[in-house]
Amino acid sequence: MIMDGNGRWARKRHLPRVAGHARGVKRVRDIVEFCIARNIRYLTLFAFSTENWKRPVDEVNHLMGLFVTALEAEVNKLCKNGVCLRVIGDLSPFSPRLQALITTAEARTAGNDRLTLTIAANYGGRWDIQQAFVGWLKVQQATGNAAAQQVSPEDIDLGPYLAMAYAPNPDLVIRTGGEQRISNFLLWQSAYAELYFTDTLWPAFDAAEMERALAWYVQRERRFGQVGQPAQAIAR
Numbered sequence: 439m440i441m442d443g444n445g446r447w448a449r450k451r452h453l454p455r456v457a458g459h460a461r462g463v464k465r466v467r468d469i470v471e472f473c474i475a476r477n478i479r480y481l482t483l484f485a486f487s488t489e490n491w492k493r494p495v496d497e498v499n500h501l502m503g504l505f506v507t508a509l510e511a512e513v514n515k516l517c518k519n520g521v522c523l524r525v526i527g528d529l530s531p532f533s534p535r536l537q538a539l540i541t542t543a544e545a546r547t548a549g550n551d552r553l554t555l556t557i558a559a560n561y562g563g564r565w566d567i568q569q570a571f572v573g574w575l576k577v578q579q580a581t582g583n584a585a586a587q588q589v590s591p592e593d594i595d596l597g598p599y600l601a602m603a604y605a606p607n608p609d610l611v612i613r614t615g616g617e618q619r620i621s622n623f624l625l626w627q628s629a630y631a632e633l634y635f636t637d638t639l640w641p642a643f644d645a646a647e648m649e650r651a652l653a654w655y656v657q658r659e660r661r662f663g664q665v666g667q668p669a670q671a672i673a674r
């Protein structure tokens with residue numbers, strides 16, 4: 439889920455941009471509940487990209503505050519609903535408090551398996567591929583396989599080293615807010631994902647909008663570069 443359009447949603451209502459982010463958090467709650475109800479097992483939210491640091495410092499601080507508040511307020515509920523929380527991205531620039539909250543939330547929810555909710559924070563698809571390659575290379579070096587001249591492209595299996603190695607590749611990528619691009623989201627993992635773009639701004643993306651996206655998805659014929667295969671039906 440590429441959650442775009444918070445700022446525009448707020449501007450249309452003559453509200454500060456941060457009001458759009460606050461409403462965006464409410465939508466996150468709604469969509470998490472929707473996924474649990476509909477037995478969707480993995481939901482990944484692009485909450486903060488590596489490029490978002492370039493926003494005004496007040497807005498960045500506000501977004502960090504929202505993450506902190508959401509983590510403090512929601513972890514009990516996530517546990518109660520069987521949600522396993524994972525956060526992917528380079529977390530090192532985040533405040534020690536936020537990093538500690540993330541570690542605690544991940545540990546507390548680790549045993550849950552109804553829905554795996556991944557928050558991509560300071561995440562970029564290129565960063566993910568780069569860090570996976572470093573991980574792969576380290577293993578090759580440790581096992582004495584590192585002679586570069588012997589490596590062919592197909593020998594490089596980055597899958598186990600990517601940030602979301604614990605999850606299947608996404609079936610459906612949804613982007614709200616009218617733009618039709620991937621913006622450095624799960625670049626490697628989305629190779630065969632169905633891409634759904636809607637003009638609806640994230641703070642207005644409710645359960646009915648999600649239904650529309652799923653109805654579109656189940657019509658898709660998924661070929662994975664081969665001959666036909668119907669889209670997996672999502673149970674009601």
Ligand code: FPP
Nearest residue numbers: 441442443444445446459462463485505508
């Ligand atoms: C894009 O809207 C949204 C973001 C950069 C932040 C997304 C964050 C949230 C929805 C809230 C926090 C989420 C969690 C998981 C606690 P934009 O600001 O780019 O909107 P615009 O394109 O209209 O300016």
